[in-house]
Amino acid sequence: MTATSPLPDVRPVIAIHGGAGTLSRAAISGQQVEDYQQALRDILHAASAVLARGGSAVDAVCLAVRMLEDCPLFNAGHGAVFTADETHELDAAVMEGTGLAAGAVAGVSRIRHPIDAARAVMRHGQHVLMAGAGAEAMAREAGLSMVEPDHFSTDARRQQLRAARARQAGAVLDHDGAAAMGASGTLPAPPLAEDSKMGTVGAVALDAWGHLAAATSTGGMTNKRPGRVGDSPLIGAGTYADDRSAAVSCTGHGEAFIRVAAAHDVCARMAYGGASLQAAAEAVVHRALPAVGGTGGLIAVDRLGNVCLPFNTEGMYRGLARPGSAPETFIFR
Numbered sequence: 001m002t003a004t005s006p007l008p009d010v011r012p013v014i015a016i017h018g019g020a021g022t023l024s025r026a027a028i029s030g031q032q033v034e035d036y037q038q039a040l041r042d043i044l045h046a047a048s049a050v051l052a053r054g055g056s057a058v059d060a061v062c063l064a065v066r067m068l069e070d071c072p073l074f075n076a077g078h079g080a081v082f083t084a085d086e087t088h089e090l091d092a093a094v095m096e097g098t099g100l101a102a103g104a105v106a107g108v109s110r111i112r113h114p115i116d117a118a119r120a121v122m123r124h125g126q127h128v129l130m131a132g133a134g135a136e137a138m139a140r141e142a143g144l145s146m147v148e149p150d151h152f153s154t155d156a157r158r159q160q161l162r163a164a165r166a167r168q169a170g171a172v173l174d175h176d177g178a179a180a181m182g183a184s185g186t187l188p189a190p191p192l193a194e195d196s197k198m199g200t201v202g203a204v205a206l207d208a209w210g211h212l213a214a215a216t217s218t219g220g221m222t223n224k225r226p227g228r229v230g231d232s233p234l235i236g237a238g239t240y241a242d243d244r245s246a247a248v249s250c251t252g253h254g255e256a257f258i259r260v261a262a263a264h265d266v267c268a269r270m271a272y273g274g275a276s277l278q279a280a281a282e283a284v285v286h287r288a289l290p291a292v293g294g295t296g297g298l299i300a301v302d303r304l305g306n307v308c309l310p311f312n313t314e315g316m317y318r319g320l321a322r323p324g325s326a327p328e329t330f331i332f333r
Protein backbone atom coordinates (compact mmCIF):
# COMPACT_ATOMS: atom_id res chain seq x y z
CA MET A 1 0.00 0.00 0.00
CA THR A 2 1.31 3.45 -0.87
CA ALA A 3 1.05 6.16 1.79
CA THR A 4 -0.33 9.47 0.51
CA SER A 5 0.75 11.58 3.49
CA PRO A 6 3.72 11.39 5.85
CA LEU A 7 3.11 8.81 8.57
CA PRO A 8 3.17 10.47 12.01
CA ASP A 9 5.07 7.70 13.78
CA VAL A 10 7.82 7.28 11.15
CA ARG A 11 11.27 8.65 11.98
CA PRO A 12 13.13 9.00 8.67
CA VAL A 13 16.76 7.92 8.67
CA ILE A 14 19.64 7.40 6.25
CA ALA A 15 22.72 5.20 6.71
CA ILE A 16 25.74 5.03 4.40
CA HIS A 17 28.89 2.93 4.03
CA GLY A 18 32.16 3.42 2.21
CA GLY A 19 33.51 -0.13 2.39
CA ALA A 20 34.85 -2.50 5.04
CA GLY A 21 38.27 -4.07 5.58
CA THR A 22 41.30 -4.57 7.74
CA LEU A 23 42.87 -1.76 9.66
CA SER A 24 46.19 -0.06 9.47
CA ARG A 25 45.61 1.82 12.71
CA ALA A 26 49.31 2.11 13.48
CA ALA A 27 50.05 3.80 10.18
CA ILE A 28 47.27 6.37 10.15
CA SER A 29 47.20 9.93 11.28
CA GLY A 30 44.34 11.61 13.06
CA GLN A 31 44.04 13.85 10.00
CA GLN A 32 43.36 10.89 7.72
CA VAL A 33 40.68 9.56 10.03
CA GLU A 34 39.16 13.04 10.13
CA ASP A 35 39.17 13.32 6.30
CA TYR A 36 37.12 10.13 5.98
CA GLN A 37 34.77 11.11 8.79
CA GLN A 38 34.25 14.59 7.33
CA ALA A 39 33.42 13.17 3.91
CA LEU A 40 30.86 10.82 5.49
CA ARG A 41 29.37 13.64 7.57
CA ASP A 42 29.00 15.99 4.56
CA ILE A 43 27.22 13.30 2.57
CA LEU A 44 24.93 12.38 5.47
CA HIS A 45 24.08 16.06 5.93
CA ALA A 46 23.03 16.50 2.31
CA ALA A 47 21.09 13.24 2.11
CA SER A 48 19.25 13.67 5.41
CA ALA A 49 18.19 17.17 4.27
CA VAL A 50 16.33 15.42 1.43
CA LEU A 51 14.44 13.33 4.00
CA ALA A 52 13.83 16.36 6.24
CA ARG A 53 12.10 18.13 3.33
CA GLY A 54 9.77 15.16 2.89
CA GLY A 55 11.80 13.79 -0.04
CA SER A 56 11.74 10.13 -0.94
CA ALA A 57 14.06 7.44 0.35
CA VAL A 58 15.16 6.69 -3.21
CA ASP A 59 16.10 10.35 -3.80
CA ALA A 60 18.10 10.35 -0.56
CA VAL A 61 20.05 7.14 -1.27
CA CYS A 62 20.79 8.12 -4.87
CA LEU A 63 22.10 11.53 -3.77
CA ALA A 64 24.30 9.93 -1.10
CA VAL A 65 25.75 7.38 -3.52
CA ARG A 66 26.29 10.02 -6.21
CA MET A 67 28.34 12.07 -3.71
CA LEU A 68 30.27 8.97 -2.64
CA GLU A 69 30.99 8.25 -6.34
CA ASP A 70 32.46 11.74 -6.72
CA CYS A 71 34.66 11.41 -3.63
CA PRO A 72 38.08 9.90 -4.50
CA LEU A 73 38.48 8.42 -1.02
CA PHE A 74 35.99 5.69 -1.88
CA ASN A 75 36.05 2.89 -4.47
CA ALA A 76 33.17 3.96 -6.69
CA GLY A 77 33.02 6.42 -9.57
CA HIS A 78 36.07 8.75 -9.45
CA GLY A 79 38.62 6.83 -7.37
CA ALA A 80 37.43 3.37 -8.47
CA VAL A 81 39.92 0.51 -8.35
CA PHE A 82 41.58 -0.98 -11.44
CA THR A 83 41.01 -4.37 -13.05
CA ALA A 84 43.98 -6.64 -13.85
CA ASP A 85 44.06 -4.95 -17.31
CA GLU A 86 44.38 -1.51 -15.70
CA THR A 87 40.84 -0.57 -16.76
CA HIS A 88 37.74 0.32 -14.75
CA GLU A 89 34.55 -1.71 -14.71
CA LEU A 90 31.91 -0.18 -12.48
CA ASP A 91 28.74 -1.74 -11.08
CA ALA A 92 25.73 -0.13 -9.37
CA ALA A 93 22.19 -0.93 -8.28
CA VAL A 94 19.18 0.77 -6.73
CA MET A 95 15.98 -0.70 -5.33
CA GLU A 96 12.76 0.77 -3.93
CA GLY A 97 10.91 -1.11 -1.22
CA THR A 98 7.60 -0.03 -2.69
CA GLY A 99 6.60 -2.44 -5.45
CA LEU A 100 10.12 -3.95 -5.52
CA ALA A 101 11.21 -1.67 -8.39
CA ALA A 102 14.89 -2.17 -9.17
CA GLY A 103 17.57 -1.18 -11.68
CA ALA A 104 21.26 -2.01 -12.06
CA VAL A 105 24.27 -1.66 -14.36
CA ALA A 106 27.40 -3.82 -14.53
CA GLY A 107 30.81 -3.48 -16.18
CA VAL A 108 30.42 0.15 -17.29
CA SER A 109 33.36 2.52 -17.74
CA ARG A 110 31.96 5.69 -19.33
CA ILE A 111 29.02 6.69 -17.16
CA ARG A 112 30.08 9.37 -14.69
CA HIS A 113 27.54 8.33 -12.06
CA PRO A 114 26.73 4.62 -12.43
CA ILE A 115 24.02 5.01 -9.77
CA ASP A 116 22.15 7.41 -12.08
CA ALA A 117 22.26 4.77 -14.81
CA ALA A 118 20.91 2.15 -12.41
CA ARG A 119 18.07 4.51 -11.57
CA ALA A 120 17.40 5.14 -15.27
CA VAL A 121 17.11 1.36 -15.81
CA MET A 122 14.68 1.20 -12.88
CA ARG A 123 12.63 4.13 -14.15
CA HIS A 124 12.44 2.70 -17.67
CA GLY A 125 11.07 -0.47 -16.13
CA GLN A 126 11.57 -2.91 -19.00
CA HIS A 127 14.75 -4.54 -17.65
CA VAL A 128 16.44 -4.79 -14.26
CA LEU A 129 20.15 -5.34 -15.06
CA MET A 130 22.01 -3.89 -18.07
CA ALA A 131 25.70 -4.58 -18.75
CA GLY A 132 28.60 -3.04 -20.68
CA ALA A 133 28.09 -1.23 -23.97
CA GLY A 134 24.31 -1.69 -23.90
CA ALA A 135 24.08 -0.07 -20.49
CA GLU A 136 26.25 2.81 -21.70
CA ALA A 137 24.07 3.31 -24.80
CA MET A 138 21.01 3.44 -22.55
CA ALA A 139 22.71 5.99 -20.26
CA ARG A 140 23.59 8.16 -23.26
CA GLU A 141 19.99 8.02 -24.49
CA ALA A 142 18.80 8.98 -21.01
CA GLY A 143 21.01 12.09 -21.24
CA LEU A 144 23.33 11.10 -18.39
CA SER A 145 26.78 12.65 -18.04
CA MET A 146 29.36 10.51 -19.93
CA VAL A 147 33.15 10.63 -19.37
CA GLU A 148 36.34 9.05 -20.69
CA PRO A 149 37.33 6.02 -18.58
CA ASP A 150 40.38 7.84 -17.17
CA HIS A 151 37.97 10.15 -15.31
CA PHE A 152 37.79 7.36 -12.71
CA SER A 153 41.58 6.86 -12.35
CA THR A 154 43.67 8.13 -9.46
CA ASP A 155 47.38 7.61 -8.73
CA ALA A 156 46.54 5.99 -5.42
CA ARG A 157 44.47 3.28 -7.12
CA ARG A 158 47.19 2.66 -9.72
CA GLN A 159 49.73 2.11 -6.95
CA GLN A 160 47.27 -0.18 -5.22
CA LEU A 161 47.04 -2.33 -8.36
CA ARG A 162 50.83 -2.47 -8.61
CA ALA A 163 51.09 -3.47 -4.95
CA ALA A 164 48.54 -6.25 -5.51
CA ARG A 165 50.42 -7.46 -8.58
CA ALA A 166 53.76 -7.36 -6.76
CA ARG A 167 52.32 -9.56 -4.06
CA GLN A 168 50.77 -11.73 -6.77
CA ALA A 169 47.50 -11.38 -4.96
CA GLY A 170 44.32 -12.33 -6.74
CA ALA A 171 41.48 -9.84 -6.69
CA VAL A 172 41.72 -7.87 -3.46
CA LEU A 173 39.23 -5.83 -1.56
CA ASP A 174 39.83 -2.14 -1.82
CA HIS A 175 40.59 -1.15 1.78
CA ASP A 176 42.97 -4.08 2.24
CA GLY A 177 44.99 -2.94 -0.79
CA ALA A 178 45.74 0.40 0.69
CA ALA A 179 47.11 -1.05 3.86
CA ALA A 180 49.59 -2.90 1.75
CA MET A 181 50.55 0.36 0.07
CA GLY A 182 51.06 2.00 3.42
CA ALA A 183 53.13 -0.93 4.60
CA SER A 184 55.34 -0.75 1.52
CA GLY A 185 55.91 2.92 2.24
CA THR A 186 54.80 4.18 -1.17
CA LEU A 187 51.79 6.13 0.08
CA PRO A 188 50.39 7.12 3.45
CA ALA A 189 47.97 4.39 4.49
CA PRO A 190 44.33 5.30 4.86
CA PRO A 191 42.46 4.11 7.98
CA LEU A 192 41.35 0.84 6.42
CA ALA A 193 43.91 -1.27 4.59
CA GLU A 194 43.09 -0.73 0.93
CA ASP A 195 44.02 -4.22 -0.29
CA SER A 196 41.57 -5.95 1.98
CA LYS A 197 38.95 -3.25 2.34
CA MET A 198 35.79 -3.81 0.46
CA GLY A 199 35.55 -0.42 -1.15
CA THR A 200 32.00 -0.40 -2.33
CA VAL A 201 29.77 2.50 -1.30
CA GLY A 202 26.11 2.30 -0.41
CA ALA A 203 23.13 3.91 1.26
CA VAL A 204 19.84 2.79 2.78
CA ALA A 205 16.98 5.02 3.90
CA LEU A 206 13.49 5.19 5.36
CA ASP A 207 11.45 8.25 4.37
CA ALA A 208 8.59 10.05 6.13
CA TRP A 209 6.10 8.14 3.96
CA GLY A 210 7.28 4.82 5.37
CA HIS A 211 9.11 3.76 2.21
CA LEU A 212 12.52 2.10 2.08
CA ALA A 213 15.28 2.24 -0.58
CA ALA A 214 18.80 0.88 -1.02
CA ALA A 215 21.60 1.86 -3.42
CA THR A 216 25.10 0.46 -3.96
CA SER A 217 27.97 1.43 -6.31
CA THR A 218 31.46 0.02 -6.73
CA GLY A 219 34.61 -0.32 -8.79
CA GLY A 220 34.67 -3.94 -7.61
CA MET A 221 37.88 -5.54 -6.40
CA THR A 222 41.43 -4.40 -7.26
CA ASN A 223 43.09 -6.66 -9.85
CA LYS A 224 39.80 -8.44 -10.69
CA ARG A 225 39.62 -10.21 -14.04
CA PRO A 226 37.95 -8.08 -16.69
CA GLY A 227 34.35 -9.24 -17.03
CA ARG A 228 34.03 -10.23 -13.38
CA VAL A 229 30.82 -8.94 -11.80
CA GLY A 230 30.45 -8.81 -8.02
CA ASP A 231 27.44 -8.75 -5.73
CA SER A 232 26.77 -4.99 -5.77
CA PRO A 233 24.61 -4.83 -8.94
CA LEU A 234 22.88 -8.16 -8.25
CA ILE A 235 19.47 -7.57 -6.70
CA GLY A 236 19.25 -9.80 -3.63
CA ALA A 237 23.03 -10.27 -3.28
CA GLY A 238 24.54 -6.81 -2.66
CA THR A 239 21.40 -4.68 -2.74
CA TYR A 240 17.78 -5.25 -1.68
CA ALA A 241 14.79 -3.28 -0.36
CA ASP A 242 11.27 -4.35 0.58
CA ASP A 243 8.91 -2.04 2.49
CA ARG A 244 7.64 -5.09 4.40
CA SER A 245 11.05 -5.79 5.95
CA ALA A 246 14.24 -3.80 5.28
CA ALA A 247 16.60 -2.01 2.90
CA VAL A 248 20.13 -3.48 2.69
CA SER A 249 23.40 -2.50 0.98
CA CYS A 250 26.46 -4.78 1.29
CA THR A 251 30.22 -4.46 0.98
CA GLY A 252 32.72 -7.28 0.98
CA HIS A 253 34.04 -10.21 -0.97
CA GLY A 254 31.34 -10.23 -3.64
CA GLU A 255 31.52 -13.90 -4.55
CA ALA A 256 30.49 -14.91 -1.01
CA PHE A 257 27.67 -12.34 -0.87
CA ILE A 258 26.34 -13.73 -4.16
CA ARG A 259 26.43 -17.32 -2.89
CA VAL A 260 24.37 -16.56 0.22
CA ALA A 261 22.12 -13.95 -1.46
CA ALA A 262 23.14 -11.79 1.50
CA ALA A 263 20.90 -8.72 1.14
CA HIS A 264 17.77 -10.75 0.45
CA ASP A 265 18.66 -13.18 3.23
CA VAL A 266 18.38 -10.34 5.77
CA CYS A 267 14.87 -9.49 4.50
CA ALA A 268 13.84 -13.17 4.29
CA ARG A 269 14.84 -13.89 7.88
CA MET A 270 12.63 -10.97 8.95
CA ALA A 271 9.70 -11.82 6.68
CA TYR A 272 9.61 -15.61 7.09
CA GLY A 273 11.12 -16.09 10.53
CA GLY A 274 9.98 -12.93 12.29
CA ALA A 275 13.57 -12.01 13.13
CA SER A 276 14.35 -8.44 14.22
CA LEU A 277 16.52 -6.34 11.89
CA GLN A 278 19.48 -6.76 14.21
CA ALA A 279 19.11 -10.53 14.58
CA ALA A 280 18.69 -10.99 10.82
CA ALA A 281 21.59 -8.74 9.81
CA GLU A 282 23.97 -10.20 12.40
CA ALA A 283 23.08 -13.78 11.44
CA VAL A 284 24.00 -13.03 7.83
CA VAL A 285 27.24 -11.20 8.61
CA HIS A 286 28.47 -13.37 11.48
CA ARG A 287 27.14 -16.81 10.46
CA ALA A 288 25.98 -17.17 6.84
CA LEU A 289 28.87 -15.25 5.26
CA PRO A 290 31.72 -16.72 7.36
CA ALA A 291 30.37 -20.20 6.53
CA VAL A 292 31.41 -19.59 2.90
CA GLY A 293 34.55 -17.61 3.79
CA GLY A 294 32.85 -14.24 3.24
CA THR A 295 34.34 -11.12 4.77
CA GLY A 296 32.66 -7.72 4.80
CA GLY A 297 29.61 -6.02 6.20
CA LEU A 298 26.30 -4.39 5.40
CA ILE A 299 24.07 -1.52 6.36
CA ALA A 300 20.36 -2.04 6.90
CA VAL A 301 17.30 -0.06 7.98
CA ASP A 302 13.83 -1.45 8.67
CA ARG A 303 10.36 0.05 8.27
CA LEU A 304 10.40 1.25 11.89
CA GLY A 305 13.61 3.18 11.36
CA ASN A 306 15.88 0.77 13.24
CA VAL A 307 19.40 0.76 11.82
CA CYS A 308 22.01 -2.02 11.95
CA LEU A 309 25.58 -1.70 10.61
CA PRO A 310 27.33 -5.06 11.23
CA PHE A 311 30.68 -6.19 9.75
CA ASN A 312 33.05 -9.10 10.32
CA THR A 313 36.22 -7.22 9.37
CA GLU A 314 38.18 -4.86 11.59
CA GLY A 315 36.43 -1.77 10.35
CA MET A 316 33.85 -0.32 8.00
CA TYR A 317 33.44 3.31 6.96
CA ARG A 318 29.86 4.02 8.03
CA GLY A 319 27.43 6.52 9.44
CA LEU A 320 23.81 7.44 9.92
CA ALA A 321 21.72 10.56 10.23
CA ARG A 322 18.17 11.36 11.28
CA PRO A 323 16.72 14.74 10.26
CA GLY A 324 17.14 17.12 13.18
CA SER A 325 20.11 15.25 14.72
CA ALA A 326 23.82 15.52 13.96
CA PRO A 327 25.21 12.74 11.71
CA GLU A 328 27.13 9.98 13.50
CA THR A 329 30.12 8.40 11.72
CA PHE A 330 32.42 5.49 12.56
CA ILE A 331 35.37 3.63 11.03
CA PHE A 332 36.67 1.09 13.55
CA ARG A 333 34.80 -1.24 15.84
Ligand code: ASP
Binding pocket: 019, 075, 173, 174, 197, 198, 199, 200, 218, 219, 220, 221, 229, 230, 231, 232, 238, 250, 251, 252, 253, 254, 255
Ligand atom coordinates in the same frame (compact mmCIF):
# COMPACT_ATOMS: atom_id res chain seq x y z
N1 ASP B 1 31.39 -6.20 -2.99
C1 ASP B 1 32.24 -5.59 -3.99
C2 ASP B 1 32.52 -6.59 -5.07
O1 ASP B 1 32.74 -7.74 -4.77
C3 ASP B 1 33.55 -5.14 -3.46
C4 ASP B 1 33.51 -4.28 -2.25
O2 ASP B 1 32.54 -4.26 -1.50
O3 ASP B 1 34.52 -3.60 -2.05
O4 ASP B 1 32.59 -6.18 -6.21
